[in-house]
Amino acid sequence: MALATKSGRNTARPPAAAPTRGFWASTIGKKTVMAASGLIMLAYLVAHVTGNLKVFFGPEEFNGYGHWLRVMGAPVLHHQWGLWIARIVLLTAVVAHAVSAYQLSRRDIKARPTAYVHRRKGASYATRTMRWGGVVLGLFIVWHVLDLTTGTVHAGGFEEGRPYQNVIDTFSTWYGNVIYIVAMLAVGLHVRHGFWSAAQTLGIGNARRERALTFLANALALVLTAGFIAVPVGVMTGVVS
Amino acid sequence: MRLNLRVWRQKNGDAEGAMATYRVDGISPDMSFLEMLDTLNEELILRGEDPVAFDHDCREGICGACSLVINGDAHGPERTTSCQLHMRSFRDGDTIDVEPWRAAAFPVVKDLVVDRSAFDRIIQAGGYVSVPTGSAPEAHATPVPKADADHAFEHAECIGCGACVAACPNGSAMLFTSAKVNHLGVLPQGAPERESRVLDMVAQMDAEGFGGCTLTGECATACPKGIPLPSIAAMNKEWLRARRKAGRS
Numbered sequence A: 001m002a003l004a005t006k007s008g009r010n011t012a013r014p015p016a017a018a019p020t021r022g023f024w025a026s027t028i029g030k031k032t033v034m035a036a037s038g039l040i041m042l043a044y045l046v047a048h049v050t051g052n053l054k055v056f057f058g059p060e061e062f063n064g065y066g067h068w069l070r071v072m073g074a075p076v077l078h079h080q081w082g083l084w085i086a087r088i089v090l091l092t093a094v095v096a097h098a099v100s101a102y103q104l105s106r107r108d109i110k111a112r113p114t115a116y117v118h119r120r121k122g123a124s125y126a127t128r129t130m131r132w133g134g135v136v137l138g139l140f141i142v143w144h145v146l147d148l149t150t151g152t153v154h155a156g157g158f159e160e161g162r163p164y165q166n167v168i169d170t171f172s173t174w175y176g177n178v179i180y181i182v183a184m185l186a187v188g189l190h191v192r193h194g195f196w197s198a199a200q201t202l203g204i205g206n207a208r209r210e211r212a213l214t215f216l217a218n219a220l221a222l223v224l225t226a227g228f229i230a231v232p233v234g235v236m237t238g239v240v241s
Numbered sequence B: 001m002r003l004n005l006r007v008w009r010q011k012n013g014d015a016e017g018a019m020a021t022y023r024v025d026g027i028s029p030d031m032s033f034l035e036m037l038d039t040l041n042e043e044l045i046l047r048g049e050d051p052v053a054f055d056h057d058c059r060e061g062i063c064g065a066c067s068l069v070i071n072g073d074a075h076g077p078e079r080t081t082s083c084q085l086h087m088r089s090f091r092d093g094d095t096i097d098v099e100p101w102r103a104a105a106f107p108v109v110k111d112l113v114v115d116r117s118a119f120d121r122i123i124q125a126g127g128y129v130s131v132p133t134g135s136a137p138e139a140h141a142t143p144v145p146k147a148d149a150d151h152a153f154e155h156a157e158c159i160g161c162g163a164c165v166a167a168c169p170n171g172s173a174m175l176f177t178s179a180k181v182n183h184l185g186v187l188p189q190g191a192p193e194r195e196s197r198v199l200d201m202v203a204q205m206d207a208e209g210f211g212g213c214t215l216t217g218e219c220a221t222a223c224p225k226g227i228p229l230p231s232i233a234a235m236n237k238e239w240l241r242a243r244r245k246a247g248r249s
């Protein structure tokens, strides 16, 4: 067993805080919130990339899809209710994800205050970029909403209900393409570690499912990144115009 | 063999520490890493200097005392304990860095010695089974399926060395805690305390100031006993299950 070394005042150092069984107080509880909210956003991204690819079938189909989002759930739901429910769920997920990520990261950094003098190569790139990648994604989400949902920072004349033209406007600027492509690479990396990690956090992962989960994580990351990036590439090459 | 050592020296928990450089000569490749440090200490004592303090006890890889980060790796380059690491793993003329376990929950006591009593308190919180004492139980009264026995044994191998914490970029004790939760959780003897064990051990682990798990896998790579990474997922599952049960009762 571990040694409680007897030496002056260091003896039997008391724990830093009183133990608690609370859900949110626990690192595992917070991590569960992070995993669940991450998976909600991931499910949304799969639907989102599918919808985005309709841009390759012309303005009618793409704008029609945009219109459908507003009548989604009809006739049970009133106009735009479905869309607003989705927005509220997503906003809750983003906030829950960011708050748990922030609190856990603070704690993790505090738990390892001194670095080793002899540095060695750490974990995989995707694993090491979860925090900064997450921040990049958070900033991207803000820009993206202001660009294509509200039109506040949109390049050119933003027209509600004409998403096809709006998308072409955005991807006709160099910075629009750069921001978008960088963010989508970040999504791929984040999902690659995040999906697999969420499975472990929720206790779904085990040695037997290891290969299947890793494969699924890589496949999801690749499909999302490639699918999203196809749109600006389509605009740049003139396939979408 | 002749080696350059860079060793962390720190007078006590409150003092500033720094790496100090030493040369050792006449090291046999058959020496263990600790015997090499003994050689250095003998020289330091002859020179009237303070010998390097490091933890050790069994020197056969079963007690978990020998806590050395060697060239940035907990227990050094081989998958074994520092005491079972031999100098043949290094080359003549090498420079070797030796540092203590680094984690907020494992404060340095002196040089390479850290206080790991946080682990003891995690075990005290729930890493036990309650048994009636007195008459010995009938050996065949509680059969354990082979697969469960194997699972328990695999996790009972944890020697509480703390290499998992030392290797983790978050100073997390999830692998250590999961070893005991997995070990006792599958056994019938551990069943009565199954829920309180995982809840209390995790609560104590958090209270000690260990970090959370980000599944980097450094712990399982460093573990000299091969406690596998999926044991953490299994503990998460146990914890969530215990929370659900606690919510119902």
Ligand code: HEM
Binding pocket: A031, A034, A035, A036, A037, A038, A039, A041, A042, A045, A094, A097, A098, A101, A102, A105, A127, A130, A131, A133, A134, A135, A137, A138, A139, A190, A191, A193, A194, A195, A197, A198, A199, A201, A202, B213, B214, B215
């Ligand atoms: C607000 C922006 C975001 C921030 C700040 C953020 C941050 C983080 C951090 C720090 C982690 C922990 C990584 C680890 O295990 O080491 C994480 C995990 C995760 N993230 Fe994000 N992320 C963000 C956006 C997203 C988005 C848009 C998705 C959707 C694809 C996502 C999906 C996930 C998943 C599935 C996990 C795994 C949870 C787990 O480890 O159990 N995140 N995120």
Ligand code: SF4
Binding pocket: B064, B157, B158, B159, B160, B161, B162, B163, B164, B165, B175, B176, B179, B219, B222, B223, B224, B225, B226, B227
């Ligand atoms: S899990 Fe492995 S590395 Fe961690 S304390 Fe136990 S034996 Fe040491």
Ligand code: FES
Binding pocket: B055, B056, B057, B058, B059, B060, B061, B062, B063, B064, B065, B066, B081, B082, B083, B084
């Ligand atoms: S001294 Fe006991 S394991 Fe190394």
